[in-house]
Amino acid sequence: MDLLTCHEQMLTIRRFEEAVERLFREGRIGGTAHTCIGQEAVAVGTAAALQPQDAVTSTHRGHGHFLARGAEPGRLMAELFGRATGYLRGRGGSQMMMDASIGFYGANGITGGSIPFAVGLALDAKLRGTKRVALCFFGDGAASQGVFHETLNLAALWKLPVVFLCENNGYAMSTTASRSLAHPHVADRATVYGIASAQTDGNDLLAVRQTVADALDHARCGHGPFLLECRTYRLSGHSRGDPREYRARDEETAAWQREPIARFEAYLLAQKLATDADLTARHAAAKARIEQAIQFAEESPLPDAASVAQGVFA
């Protein structure tokens, strides 16, 4: 993925998530959703480093991971609208999306739920000798699940090709990472299992892309799992309608100064990789793409309710 495509992807995700928040406020979509505003560089930097055969698992906050991996915004939006054209024909909703054909093995509504699943993908890759690496996104909150520790041990023991990517956005719902983690660095958990690890600035697209590429290489070459911690900030509320009473507006304002898109644009301009006009055009294109996605979703038919009980078994 070249740098301008990365920029375009980050914008697509940002506009998509802003639209999701607006659509909830307007009552045009229901249920719930978790948006990833401020975390776009993690999703896109990672996707830029992945190879086509690689597998990704995601979390409840998965729209960005999915879009970066190549999801069509229209079909993703249609899933949020509960339409037949959605990725899972309305059966999944925001927290449960999957498209194995592009190596996206699912958002997951259970915090930490996809961590052992990713190791299963890696085990399959090892047993069948594919050159696939499984990359597992999880949050700072999910790091407190027991299954995370069990899975690290298993993956290390069996030297599986898996990259655990902790997206440390500072919060698990209202709980700051400092109130849920006894030790501040999730990456340090690697030490006791003899796993390689690194930490990086998750708001720096180039740093994420490089670190993930290194981690994938490590796993692909048979050196076993890699634990990577990307530090970022969840500018969004936790989920729809979160009043964010647990943090100060000043903290958010300061975090906005570090948000990844403007930062990457400054880099592109400074390096003369893009002009102001290029960026403006891309902003307009991203906006249009999301408007189209909404239109596609809204014009799509509802899923067939009569067959709702079908498809439980093959």
Place this chain on the structure above:
Amino acid sequence: MRTVTYTQILRETLADALRRDPRVFLMGEDIGTYGGAFGVTRGLLQEFGPERVRDTPISEPAFVGAAIGAAAAGSRPVVEIMFMDFIALAADQLINMAAKLRYVYGVSCPLVVRTPIGGGRGYGATHSQSLERLFTGVPGLQIVAPATVSDASALLQTALAGADPVIFLEHKLLYPLREELPEGLPPALPFGRARVVCEGRRATIVAWSGMVPQAERAAELLAAEGIQAEVLDLRTLVPLDTETLVASARKTGRVLVVEEGPRTGGFAAEVACRIFEAAHDSLDAPIRRLAAPDCPLPAARNLEAACLPNAESIATEVRALVR
């Protein structure tokens, strides 16, 4: 008199216990500043402080297990599991420890696990389940499912004063429910007493938790057609008030059991069987069950609605039952 919601009365009941009994403490994810995902514990952190209103990491097996240990040692923990779906992670501690403490080890475990259940909000397959069936067959766990504002307090008080573990189910659609009540808390209610919601002679509708208001509305629809249905609210699944069920079945001779979860393996089957065992000679028709189809609950509004029993589908079943 005052108007009070289901959420509010739960909060007041918890606050009352925290005030009166220093052994009581609350534990769960985001129950402090955030006040819990559904706002039940809002404000309690401010009054009782972080030692007694404890935010936990996302570690269900650890904090449920810890609550069981604390209860065995003499504390009175009240744990919140944010959605009942997540109780699956802590199931081992509940099934293999909490449920065994009194009978096998001879130790008391005064634990309350509060948890929201049910669909109707489009939250999808892992945030909408009614998993009481996983625990009703585990002797040693009491399963409580209040359907009204006053019952929510009355049964929670009993749970808080008890000596054995309770899984306390709060249907998400019940939280905004309002009731006119006198100041203070309603009197506590013993477990194992079903409530006769409305009397009738033609058929009995058995329901619990979120299905009770639907059954009540169905009875209104049916009454308008001249079909007088009796509605029973189980209040507690374990212990189960077989006596009231059987008495009603003997009176009406026709029984419909309504359950929000999928049909197969549901608690409705247990209810139907208890009635059949004791009252088969009084039944004028086979007992019917109305439940969700045997599939995960989908997220899309129209698909979810197609799965969940409601007043109309309950009324349809009763019409067929009395025909």
